[in-house]
Amino acid sequence: MNKNYNFAFLDEGSKREIRRASLKAVAIPGYQVPFGSRELPIGRGWGTGGIQLTLSLIGPDDVLKVIDQGSDESVNAVNIKKFVGLCADVKTTTDTREATLIQTRHRIPEIPMTNDQILVLQIPIPEPLRVVEASEEATKRMHAEKDYAPIWLELYESLVKYKRIAIATEYPCMVEERHVMNPGPIPKFDNPKLHDAECLCLFGAGREKKIYAVPPHTKVVSLAFDDVPFERESFAGKRCRLCGSAHTYLDETFDALTGEKVYQCSDTSYCKEARGQCV
Amino acid sequence: MRLNETPVLRVKNLIVRYGDGCPACQENLDKNRCALCGAIWAANDISLDVYPGETLGIVGESGSGKTTLMRSLYFDFTPTSGVATLRDHKDGQENIWGASAAERRMIRNIHMGMVYQNPALGLRMDYSAAANIAEKILAAGGRNAGQMTGRARELLEAVEIMTSRMGETPKNFSGGMRQRVQISKALANSPALLLLDEVTTGLDLSVQARVLDLIRKIKARHGISILLVSHDLAVVRMLADRTIVMLDGKIVESGLTDQILEDPRHAYTQQLVHSLI
């Protein structure tokens, strides 16, 4: 560990401020709490909101896992792991079960998380209403007044245009029947994992300076009409070409030799475990 | 028209002033502007009642405060002072201009429908005609997509817009079609009160005739109360049971439409009536 840095890079005052914002976020599930996003030796837009949450939470006994698009090995995931390892000297893992803290971009692990784990999600655009309203002042007012008709209108318009709700990621959900929340760029396949989860989920947006939370056992309902229920992506009839799983989120790729479409688990550590390999 | 019943809408002493005003404004008005302090009295002590099933016409020259009255009622802005009550909101006992934001949204979406002179204010030009109608239903809490689509189809049919075009955006529509989509939207939740601000202005004569005909049908079929603003006395003559004449933010004359047309009292009204003939 580099002694020129404070443990976990941030000074204790900054960590305390982020923790206070996180506590407020836990107290008001789905509400976006502003915080004084710090400069990090990583460009904003590369997960600095998630990293700041991780740095403010991590302690010497934690075991960290970082994933990007479901993979432990992507450049972004590896670099974040290295950075946190460098300044916090904690154990890292690729095993979902072993981790106490998981930072992620674009996915929620397939293995259900437990009550002694925390999931930190990197969020580019925290505001679920941004797609329908450009002004921050207006979206704040809409949340305050629970005026969510415009986002419903967006969903309805999607039905008119495409005969279905054509939103694949950042699919809005209602948290505890109060705040509409952007679950981030996870596929809507993962939305139901937020509902009544065992673990604490924290969402950090570094560039937009917002933190929000879904504490354990929170009601999270993906928006849908009475007669048009919410539907996740369906991979009916498809299986992971490596582990054979039929119930996971599958990435579609092309076999270089045959040119055929093939599918494999997006959650690489899950896939390895399913194949009986050491993760 | 049922003048013996409780009014659907009562407005008392509506004032909309731009600028702080001074103690001597009323004695120094040049049209609607105070010559001393420059304050503009866009609506200067307007009171009126709208009865169940009646169409109340409002005529007046440009700048007389017609749109100011309509947009105050539709909560586009909060007036300087005044009281407005709706029969269907808290038994007409509470000033709607004092209601909370959430209440105002409900009043606006459930009890009222508005057709703006400028369709860009009343419609989302980038959303389909169907979604424009659904917006009103969603705002009132509707969450059944199939029902909303059914209602949109029914309303568009009623205004003679081909339902095959309900997926298109009003951007693609002509001026007359846009006004008809606005009318459909305004009627989405079957409100008790319809606010029409210069619905036919800017439309060519044959299109005007169709829209006026449509409003006449709505009147007959729905028993709805209508506040109809126009600077065109011919439109008001055709549709309004009673008429109010506005000038410089004030009401200068009111009465049964026929009466006003046959025996105008105020010089300005006389001028208007003469120009009609």
Ligand SMILES: Nc1ncnc2c1ncn2[C@@H]1O[C@H](COP(=O)(O)OP(=O)(O)OP(=O)(O)O)[C@@H](O)[C@H]1O
């Ligand atoms: N934001 C504002 N600031 C100052 N004056 C305003 C403002 N908005 C409107 N006015 C003034 O209020 C008066 C009433 O305007 P309003 O639009 O109500 O007239 P109108 O009767 O609807 O006219 P038209 O027939 O042209 O539509 C006008 O003198 C107008 O210039």
Ligand SMILES: [Mg+2]
């Ligand atoms: Mg006007």
Ligand SMILES: [Zn+2]
């Ligand atoms: Zn004055």
